[in-house]
Amino acid sequence: MIKATGERRVLLVEDSSITQDIVHLVLTQRGHSVDIFGDGASALTALREHDYDVALVDYHLPDMTGADVVSRYVDSGAGGKAPYFVAITGDVKALLKDTGKSGRFDRLMPKPLDIDAVCDLVESEEVDRDSTQAATPSRRVEPARERVLDGPLAELDLAFLSWPTSQDPSRLVAGDHDAILVSGAESLPTLWSLSGAHLLPVIDMTGTLGNASDLDASNMRFGDVERIHDLVHAFYDRRMQVHADLVRSGDLSDKLLGRIFVSGGQLQPQYDGDSKCLIRFNAPVDPELAMKHLDMLAADRLVEIDFFDRMHVCGNCASSRFNVREECTACHSSQLTEESYIHHFRCAFQGPESDFRVGDDLICPKCRRELAHFGRDYDRPGLMVLCGACGAATSEPAVGFLCTDCGHKVDGDAIQTRDVHSATLSDEGLRYLKAGASHLGLSDRTLRFSDLPLDLIVTLNKAARAYNEGGTPFILSYFAYDNERDATVEFGARQVAQARKVFFESLGQNVPEAASLQRGTAYDYILVPGVTPDEARTLLESASRVAAAALRIDLRSHFEVLGPEDIAS
Template structure:
């Protein structure tokens, strides 16, 4: 179990031998040849154990230990272990038991000392934390600590802390990536595309990555340690469900789909003023991952939703813009709203500043003093005054100034750009996990039992789609519908091929027309209901030869379509119908 150890000894040879023995066990060792040098090191570093030679030239070991405890009382004081050739003499001194955690007799073999350190470290705070970490991983099915890649290289303190919880990744195999500094984000983006690292969770140790990472880690927070353990375990379990081709793909679209699946999150924009685009997306994937998401949405693998709208600079495309009120005449921002005063006697109207003379109001036209509001004058409204050109206007104009290149754009001419969030569809999940329904040449085909109703779980049937529930309730039907009729799930064997050739919008249009034709044909027999991944047919009466009946209906419903959908059907089982009361 690695720890940080301070060795205090005036014998350089002894320090070299002991240091080498402890370092070979993975411990980090600092050395000091005097008490004063040790004091400076302890003030600036956290040590788990300090080994002190009792016979020091400047001050004996007991006095040195007392001095270290006194002067570092406000910092972390390591356990102090004395090394001496005369144990009885040292233990006979008053207060030795209170100062030293233990006393070891010299000479001591380096290997024996290393074993002693391992035992002792297990009893320290460091050791207790390490035991807690091992317990967390065992609870989540890990036989040993997960392997972590650190980006960039951690500081010495970070490395010691991480050694509590992770094993260093070697040979490319890893279970997570730890971001130690915010400056490592660019390096992390390059790393994500290598060796399947896009499926690994990002653990933010820097405290700066925020939602960009999958989980944050504050070393002092037990709750954070548990969250990290849960996240790494969740990613590992989801990776095991992925089809093999998605584990090490060089295709960015495959990488994005795989990441969203193992992370269990949406691909949603995160505000980031450090970038001209003002947004970034989770996962630290390459910048063109957004274009990949757009393409996947057009193919039906992602659902695209509006997230926000930004205005963009026409010169450099930056979204970092200063929005301001301006003078419509000269576009200066040096404007202010002023009350307008109307003098009843001479009918003069002007901004208040033109009437103001010290604490009095004097009409600039007739030089009459205005004393009584409502009798001498009133305030009919406000006017925008430009201090640059002197123009008066009733309303300000809106202008934009780019903070990156300084270009000014009028509000009427500014371009806008929407940003979107993306979420995996059920179709994408089936493809990712190898549960996609195969396309078949014949139509219609009765779907295999394995292609059961989407959302079905091991604990029982999932709720029916909301549209189907509403239609069943409208028809006055409940789970007894199977006593006289049938609920048919319709899927489309030609879906994948059509999307690949023509895009998702074309497939969706064909599906909508097919649904409309089928509903018109079977209006006397039941209802057609649209769903997200499949459609449904409610037959009010059970048909004797259902395959023949549907074959004819499906064929007629496709007559006017430019391409065939190859519809497939499945009769839903009684236990799948979970209609709310």
């Protein structure tokens, strides 16, 4: 399964055998060659001797730090193509503190390693570009950390991302930071294009963002530092609960959902005359797009929405900024004036006052009598509206909407409306946020290594080696329980967990002894060596029937079988 980008030479410098196993298994299955070294010295030797496309370097090595490996390689002025250096670390802060050295890395990858992200990176064009351009180390990306902080924010031991940034946004990963400092309001709408930015608190340094930011730090006062500290930590705690699927997702719906959760509140609209929609949300997001996605989220019942207001919408340019006024029904002019009718009792003439008006007197235009006494000769039965543009008269002027953005005119009864809602996370949305795509049943066929239990990966790696070397087939199967959530509501979590355990144990008694069973959170896994996928399906079919028969609760289990080829892809 080689991708169009071609085969890559990858160097992995990592002392953990599990990480070695995973990366090696996955990358070799995808057609890349992987050299693995457990210490910095041998890695440096390999780097000098071979041209690598990508070097994945663990920060904490037995003999030196990852940063040392890179800086020694660079400082030695080795010729040839420099690899794309990726730092792997569980301690991003420590790496960032290592000023001067950390800057040598092209990318940071936090631990635990997301194997899918590693694959994506290795196969991305980003790697190509760098390996050709990065002839001199000095052109390497500086770490994204804001260095020029002064004042109280500098006291905080936090990684701030300054926005707008002079750096290439596509190279930045907001996830490596703790908060975003916004110093230019005009750049706000593009902030969320930065991967992971939606999960960080936005701190307003301009004082103009209003509720689009989480905190206004333009005029810092005593106690504000503490507030920032608390805010960042609150976001951090909640961010850690968000499933990797949603952290990575580029879909605005997912971003909104994540944002609602990490901000710990709701997505709340507010009137804003500067916006075409006349509202803005308390997040740096285009309100029109946000409304569209909120509707979709509400339809999926991932958020609960609450009516805020109904807006009129221009059918031409989608603006909500209108001049609403009474207008002539005949010519749509708003040049209207009011005049009262006069009813002359004696001769039944009824017309506008101007018909009667002769200087100070009121003379009936029909019978030429003077109207002398209000209530006895005449009265004023009502008001009419006269159009100054076309002369028409009516007592029922129309209401017209004039779009101030595009000049489009719409009648009052034809104008479109749009309901604006605030949104809070629903229970369903919260579950999705924590369980990721598997919650929605979207990932039944796309098992991710990052989701697998570690023990299983080790076993899987052994089986994969046996397959590569001796051609021994194996299958990995995972069991999903469709009814688990509903059953939990009905029988309680403990009962359901027990049932699932019993089911899986009894399943284990009906499969070959060589099979290895692993219980996971979303799925339970079985790895059976020496069988083909078709044989395994028949086997598991009968085994799961037997196991399910012993249960009081119907978990509605079903399984998928992956062969060696499936796993590599």
